[in-house]
Amino acid sequence: MEWKKCYLDVLLVPLSFMITIGYHIWLWYKVRNQPLSTIIGTNNHGRRLWVSTIMEDNDKKNILAVQTLRNTIMGATLMATTSILLCSGLAAVISSTYSVKKPINDSLYGAHGEFMVALKYVTLLLVFLASFMCHSLSIRFINQVNFLINCPPESTVTCDYVSELLEKAFTLNAVGNRLFYSALPLMLWIFGPVLVFVSSITMVPMLYHLDFVFGNSKKKDKMDEIANGV
Numbered sequence: 001m002e003w004k005k006c007y008l009d010v011l012l013v014p015l016s017f018m019i020t021i022g023y024h025i026w027l028w029y030k031v032r033n034q035p036l037s038t039i040i041g042t043n044n045h046g047r048r049l050w051v052s053t054i055m056e057d058n059d060k061k062n063i064l065a066v067q068t069l070r071n072t073i074m075g076a077t078l079m080a081t082t083s084i085l086l087c088s089g090l091a092a093v094i095s096s097t098y099s100v101k102k103p104i105n106d107s108l109y110g111a112h113g114e115f116m117v118a119l120k121y122v123t124l125l126l127v128f129l130a131s132f133m134c135h136s137l138s139i140r141f142i143n144q145v146n147f148l149i150n151c152p153p154e155s156t157v158t159c160d161y162v163s164e165l166l167e168k169a170f171t172l173n174a175v176g177n178r179l180f181y182s183a184l185p186l187m188l189w190i191f192g193p194v195l196v197f198v199s200s201i202t203m204v205p206m207l208y209h210l211d212f213v214f215g216n217s218k219k220k221d222k223m224d225e226i227a228n229g230v
Helices: 002-033 039-056 058-095 097-106 114-148 159-189 193-211 217-229
Strands: none
Touching (some): 002 039, 002 159, 039 159, 039 193, 058 114, 058 159, 114 159, 159 193
16 A cells, blocks of 8 residues: 555656756756856856956945945855754754654655655755755855955956856855755655645746746847857
């Protein structure tokens, strides 16, 4: 009986992961080849121009740079704190057998044996830990940029180097956010695999409309050529 209940978990949960991972692989391909057709690529291009502008006129814009980076650190810190707090809550739930098993016994679909329950909570815990790590590393890179962006023009620190550090910081921040978002379907997995599948196929179209710039394709192609040359 337990194996029959596992059928939906075995089929729908991996399929949900494949849909989400496949979308992000395609998004990564678009960011690499047509950066200005995506929000991520457009923002990366804009940040490179911003770093160049700040470092060329550092005497007048150094305070602006520090304030902007400080706000970015505050956002990443909030996400990192939220992730580690959720990790602590999940660890407390996992440590209590009664708390873990009781909500699952009323589940209508999927398995809710001890192994499956532990797998659900541990997977969710690992996702939040990975999100925390990404946001922590993002804060580390932004702190480095915070110092280097105010270096004098005659120093060995170049705009390209600072831009690369800032791009790494925002890439890690984006990965941490996506991991945090992916925890929502995993939370719903506690109540059954059907909700995981429905949540995944609903989230992907929403992310698509948030990740891509819609407009004149010819104009974007020309801008992509300019961006690739930067």
